[in-house]
Amino acid sequence: MRSTVVTFPQGQVSGRSEIVGSVPAGVRHGLVTASTPFHPLDHTWPDQPADRGTIGGLPVVDCVTGAVSAEGEVFLDEDIPVRRGTDGWQWLVVHVTEAPIEVGTEVDLEVDAAHRRALSAGHTGCHLAALALNAALAGHWRKEARLDALGNPDFDQSAIIASRIIPNGSVDEYRLGKSLRKKGFSAEGLDLDEVARRADDTLKEWIGADAPVWIDVPDQGLTARRTWHCALPEGEVSIPCGGTHVKRTSRLGAASVTLTLSPDGSALTMRTTVAPAG
Template identity: 40%
Template sequence: MRFQTDVRDSTRIGFASGDVSGSGKVLFAAEEPDGNTLVICDETPVHPVSFRWPDQPADRGVMITAGGQRLEITDAWTGMANAETGELVFGEDARALGRTGDEWKSVVIHVITGDAPAAGETVSIEVDADRRRKLSLAHTAAHLSAFALNRAAKSYWTKEGAALDTLGNPDFDKEAIVSALLSEQASVDTYRVGKTLRKKGFELDRFVADLPAVIEAINGTLRGWLSEPTAISLTPVPSTLDTRRLWECVLDGKQAQMYCAGTHVASLQDIAAITVSIEPVDGGVVMHTAAR
């Protein structure tokens, strides 16, 4: 889907710093053929789903107009706006762009119910804070379980050459992941071990045979990390949707890092427990992470 707009810059976002409320000036509003009303503001606290890696679902909430009308935000998408022409694309059209140059800017598209607010109007935006908290909990737990998985899988690499995570372990999560899906307080990560990873020395058959011990090791690592809660940061903030943000947390006395476009809790102290289970599938494994 494509629209012509006056949007020229990436949306300034507040979700990276944990904001669940804010305001923004309406830059674009229109109704698409499916009946959705689409709104882009210069600034928003709303986290949109990504068309590139749609692991974290979008925030929901309310947009409040200057006249007091409450418009339900039922979804939020990542769109691409051309800074030179104002052309707006999203969905499969955005995906089809592939790698883009500096002229394409990432923007948050709010999907709302009701009539579109007027361009130039300043609106207030409130995010469903409970849903955000649960999704943030799930996303942080997913990162922690990925680092714990890498640690438990270390002995199943028989060759050097795999990328290392920032804790110094072969990065099985990065090398093998093919899909990730977050829901409230849970995540599902699917890993495939094909010819490339087998050539790099990962022994999937032995790993699967040892799954009970691997799972026990992962859960033990997670319990240890949660017993020494430390702060979690996502930088830089403030930032735009285009900005590449770095997730950081001290684990085992080292700075664990990975790039992430989602939302997170502020500290390991916000997590009571994380439990991981893993099941084999054809050519790989699926890891389920539950957090509370």
Template identity: 40%
Template sequence: MSAVVTHQVHPTKVLFSQVITESLAHIQWLEKTDVSTYVIVDQTPFHPVSHIWPDHPADKGCLLLKDEQYDVLDCLTGAFDVENNKLYVGADIPVKRGEAGWHFVVVHELALDTALDINNEVKLTVDKSYQTALSRGHSAGHLASFALNKILEQDYWRKDASRKDALNNRDFHSYAQTFSLVSENKSTDNYRLGKTLKKRGLNVADMLNDLDDIQNKINDVLENWVATKSPVVMRREGDLLTDSRFWCCDLGNGENIIMPCGGSHVQSLLEYKRITVELTVKSEQDLEMITTAD
């Protein structure tokens, strides 16, 4: 790889949590790999895929310099080693956020033959329809997980649990989740129904026997929640990629959800006609929940 830099690289200011899809920015870093060009700017509306839990895909869009348009092929999380003037991307990042001497940045991957220079002012434009579809899928997935916990809380635990969700229900979703993927207007979650979960007190056999009824009850809860037309607020503790962000939705009747989340999201449940889930047993110990947003 080769890199060109003429001044200090600062942490990236991110704009996606404010639902900003276009911005002007200055290029801080250019790096040529064998197949592409990495570009870091001072601020960006692009949501990068997380290197830790890559369930929310990167945004799509383009970078414009005067009359030249360059497609953003991917958008990744990076960590910049200030002392050694070196960029690490994705799975190669060797530190946790907050490490002294490191700046976390958004890395825009462009084609190899990109003609850009340090300090160029460029315009970044996110594919708004694609980002909106991902946001709808992600927020719907959050609601579905809380609805699942709510229904299981009523009849399927024989022990109390130390881990509760934001609605004070035993957190099956957190205990059992092994995989999640946000896609356009959809969210997929896989759960492991193993011995550990049974020891924690979940009546797995009863749950599986009643799966159709549980699915119907979850969908009833989701119908009622969507009908509240509640706003969704992303509370930010700062503008940097590593600053904490919280997904907040007050559903009324004492059901106020505040949870950490770094993805992009809807601004209101008015953006849904309905949200439904489908539960499928994939194997004796594996359950899949697909959430669809209409």
């Protein structure tokens, strides 16, 4: 099987393609098409959940990343033993269904568009919130640090340990341990309510600016190194990203963050919520 051609980076939610393979997915069936609009769960950085929808009229109960070795062995999701995009491997979108469809069949693929929109809004909100958090925490750095695209110390990339996109929101977890302190970040006097207020004010400004958002897509392969861009008032920003997004910041409607510390103070959680209009 050749690597799957994907159309979700362009915002597609429907398509028609031939089933080119079927692989075991536990007790279910993993259907592979030549091309697909479905966004699968990424096995390397599983932040955005898989799309929902149908293939050939069958419900897609899961959608995962698959990889085929040079010897033809197929691995799915967490069982993939190599890094994303490793040379010599083919990379697949695997649509998991309860029933089989014969290889060679032409099928319609339909993504749940409302669910996709909610995840796209959550993912764009996640990136903007990370940048807003960087700005709000800039005064807590005691040493020179790596900077984000807006020139603020990049707390997000220096401390993040997990990120999860949810419909119309996201949950990001950050480590506030010894390694971050060595990099120069100080949590002394950290007022989470004030930090959240500053981040919310920034998000309100960026959403009101109706800034364009787009994805740079070098090719149609699943593992292509895609990049998220947003032309904010302060300047254009870019972040490597394999997910889906809204096309303008105004589509988020409104956004807010809440910040909580773990009981021992070693971790910070940011929950971002957006409220798209209509």
